Amino acid sequence: MLMLFSMFMYLMGILVFCLKRKHLLLMLLSLEFIILSLYFMMFMSLSYYNNEFYFSMIFMTMSVCEGALGLSLLVSLIRTHGNDYFQSFNILW
Numbered sequence: 001m002l003m004l005f006s007m008f009m010y011l012m013g014i015l016v017f018c019l020k021r022k023h024l025l026l027m028l029l030s031l032e033f034i035i036l037s038l039y040f041m042m043f044m045s046l047s048y049y050n051n052e053f054y055f056s057m058i059f060m061t062m063s064v065c066e067g068a069l070g071l072s073l074l075v076s077l078i079r080t081h082g083n084d085y086f087q088s089f090n091i092l093w
Helices: 002-019 024-049 054-081
Strands: none
Touching: 002 024, 024 054
16 A cells, blocks of 8 residues: 555656646656655565665765755856746757
């Protein structure tokens, strides 16, 4: 039952990521939601192996680093362009 809930969370995160592709902050939030659902699935599956939570701590560390990198990129884009819409700046130039 909890695995089904976690898969539903993952699919809803993917759906929000696809629908809000013009707004960088909402894309970052949906990516964090996807990471949270993946962590929940991994935690549930690793709980069957009696204290094999070392890999989950490494995964959580990498996801925190990914979140910090995304927020620093967001702050940099807001400082240079004024907002976080993909329409207002051209990434290729």
